[in-house]
Amino acid sequence: MVLASIIVFVVSLLIGALGIYVGARAITGASSFDHAIVTALIGAIVWAVVGFFVGWIPLLGPLLALLAYVAVINFRYPGEWTAAAMIALVAWVTVLIALYVLALVGVTGFEAVGVPGT
Numbered sequence: 001m002v003l004a005s006i007i008v009f010v011v012s013l014l015i016g017a018l019g020i021y022v023g024a025r026a027i028t029g030a031s032s033f034d035h036a037i038v039t040a041l042i043g044a045i046v047w048a049v050v051g052f053f054v055g056w057i058p059l060l061g062p063l064l065a066l067l068a069y070v071a072v073i074n075f076r077y078p079g080e081w082t083a084a085a086m087i088a089l090v091a092w093v094t095v096l097i098a099l100y101v102l103a104l105v106g107v108t109g110f111e112a113v114g115v116p117g118t
Contacts, residue, residue, distance in 0.1 A: 015098055016040040016091070020073070023090030027083050035076065043072045069116055089095050092116075 013039070021036035030036075040045040055061040066088075074084035 007118035012046070013037065013040055014096055015102075016044065018098060019091030019093075019095035020087065022094040024073075024077050026090055028077050028079050030077055039073060039076045042076070043116075045071050066116060074078050079110045 016034065017037040017069060020039050020043075021033050021061050024030040024039075029079045046054040047069045050065040051061065054064050058065075070081065070088050073087050074081055077084065077087060
């Protein structure tokens with residue numbers, strides 16, 4: 001059971017990192033998948049911590065968690081807040097597409113670590 005959870009976490013993290021990689025590559029030209037993996041991991045941790053403390057506040061809690069996630073991307077990649085938000089948006093769309101395809105073939109469920117809302 002623990003091994004299965006670890007495998008699901010790692011695969012989900014890699015899918016989330018793929019989304020960030022595609023977004024960062026498209027928006028800033030960054031081309032390091034390793035950098036995207038670390039960003040996805042930090043982003044997931046920050047999202048979870050902020051969500052734990054303020055996520056219960058209607059509307060404001062999830063917005064603050066999203067802002068913290070975009071702040072991680074802003075810190076990790078060149079550009080301003082607009083570029084970070086665009087990377088997050090492209091990552092989200094990329095992960096949705098990847099998860100949809102994987103769910104269609106029965107490989108995984110419809111969720112990933114490192115990209116909120118998926």
